[in-house]
Amino acid sequence: MNADLLIHSAAQLCVLPGHAGGPQRGARLGDLGLIADGAVAVQDGHILAVGPTAEVRAQVRARAELDASGRVVTPGFVDAHTHVVWAGDRAGEFELRLAGATYLEIMAAGGGILSTVRATRAASLEHLVAETRPRLDRMLAHGTTTVEVKTGYGLTLQDELKQLEAIDRLNATHPIDLVPTFLAAHAVPTEFAGQPDAYVDLIVEEMLPVVARRLNGQAPLFCDVFCDEGAFTLAQSRRILERAKALGFGLKIHADEFAALGGTRLAVELGATSADHLVCTPPDDIALLGQSDTVAVLLPGTPFGLGQTHYAPAQALLEAGAALALATDCNPGTSWCESMPFILALACRAMRLTPAQALAAATINAAYAVGRGDRVGSLEPGKQADILIHAVPDYRHLAYRFGTNPVALVIKRGGVIRSA
Numbered sequence: 001m002n003a004d005l006l007i008h009s010a011a012q013l014c015v016l017p018g019h020a021g022g023p024q025r026g027a028r029l030g031d032l033g034l035i036a037d038g039a040v041a042v043q044d045g046h047i048l049a050v051g052p053t054a055e056v057r058a059q060v061r062a063r064a065e066l067d068a069s070g071r072v073v074t075p076g077f078v079d080a081h082t083h084v085v086w087a088g089d090r091a092g093e094f095e096l097r098l099a100g101a102t103y104l105e106i107m108a109a110g111g112g113i114l115s116t117v118r119a120t121r122a123a124s125l126e127h128l129v130a131e132t133r134p135r136l137d138r139m140l141a142h143g144t145t146t147v148e149v150k151t152g153y154g155l156t157l158q159d160e161l162k163q164l165e166a167i168d169r170l171n172a173t174h175p176i177d178l179v180p181t182f183l184a185a186h187a188v189p190t191e192f193a194g195q196p197d198a199y200v201d202l203i204v205e206e207m208l209p210v211v212a213r214r215l216n217g218q219a220p221l222f223c224d225v226f227c228d229e230g231a232f233t234l235a236q237s238r239r240i241l242e243r244a245k246a247l248g249f250g251l252k253i254h255a256d257e258f259a260a261l262g263g264t265r266l267a268v269e270l271g272a273t274s275a276d277h278l279v280c281t282p283p284d285d286i287a288l289l290g291q292s293d294t295v296a297v298l299l300p301g302t303p304f305g306l307g308q309t310h311y312a313p314a315q316a317l318l319e320a321g322a323a324l325a326l327a328t329d330c331n332p333g334t335s336w337c338e339s340m341p342f343i344l345a346l347a348c349r350a351m352r353l354t355p356a357q358a359l360a361a362a363t364i365n366a367a368y369a370v371g372r373g374d375r376v377g378s379l380e381p382g383k384q385a386d387i388l389i390h391a392v393p394d395y396r397h398l399a400y401r402f403g404t405n406p407v408a409l410v411i412k413r414g415g416v417i418r419s420a
């Protein structure tokens with residue numbers, strides 16, 4: 001067989017296989033599919049063959065080669081939950097929180113999400129794209145090759161469409177693949193203060209149908225709701241998600257970040273692709289999630305970013321059999337984090353994941369959390385050739401070290417796009 005590229009002699013090549021056509025669930029999380037002295041061959045942007053170097057060499061004739069000796073090779077990271085399209089910053093709020101104000105207090109005083117909404121509404125499409133692009137560049141440099149991106153800083157039909165447009169433009173012009181999610185239910189905008197149900201009416205009756213029309217011929221779209229204290233109630237979340245489901249959206253939910261309102265069981269009931277945050281999910285809901293196909297997306301950057309010490313109950317979720325994924329939650333309020341390696345390091349310390357579990361949660365399981373498990377997240381033949389070469393000798397270093405970037409080379413759809 002002819003190959004465009006052969007990456008060979010990796011100290012450790014981690015395949016991160018899916019299990020039975022799905023994510024790695026519960027106690028089975030952390031199956032690296034590790035191959036010592038490993039190789040992967042790429043043809044037409046896809047993975048052609050993977051295995052021990054001698055075996056792959058015997059199968060393929062490659063036009064170009066990369067020597068990965070002494071290094072670790074993994075799939076690209078999938079960042080399964082971000083709000084990376086925004087304008088402005090909230091450094092002032094960070095300082096207020098350090099002085100004792102809480103996230104919910106700042107939000108109730110008209111700051112928080114609504115402050116980023118003001119900046120994002122004021123920004124032109126071009127400006128929004130220009131502010132976001134360098135963040136994506138840094139994400140890519142840290143090994144993220146697929147990123148889920150939510151709207152939710154527009155909160156009018158026009159401004160939400162502007163965010164979707166920004167996502168489309170970046171998708172067309174940046175090497176990272178962007179997976180769009182519609183999150184008009186991120187906050188009740190100022191013009192609907194005191195009448196949240198009227199805003200929910202607007203989402204359900206006007207925004208969702210218009211956005212759904214974009215589904216034709218375009219990237220599939222998720223719909224998400226921030227179901228929490230100070231945001232949307234369980235009943236409001238149900239209205240929005242039921243309508244979205246009927247219109248053909250995949251479903252996601254911000255559940256149990258600050259208060260347990262029942263968002264997790266709603267996600268399971270509606271067959272959501274993922275339920276995210278889960279910091280204070282009650283035991284019964286953990287059990288339900290563990291029995292479901294809804295992926296649990298954990299975002300340890302958020303409690304860390306807020307200076308809190310309480311993290312999502314990852315061990316209980318694993319014991320319940322849940323499919324666990326990790327993401328940055330990259331946003332200007334709670335977690336301006338562009339580095340999946342940092343999230344791995346944090347997940348191991350704050351939630352006691354093993355380095356292998358964290359790596360699987362950030363690749364194959366994260367791919368399933370954004371509906372792309374059939375295309376990315378592992379180095380299995382037929383998948384998109386999104387591959388990382390890390391300048392470390394052992395996969396455990398990806399979580400063991402923190403604050404520096406382990407990624408030496410990013411290969412996106414077979415093309416070498418960054419070397420350090």
Ligand code: NIG
Nearest residue numbers: 113226302329331332333334
């Ligand atoms: O996931 N929880 C809601 N949304 C974000 C915060 C967004 C913001 O503060 O701007 C989150 O933590």
Ligand code: FE
Nearest residue numbers: 081083254329
């Ligand atoms: Fe979020």
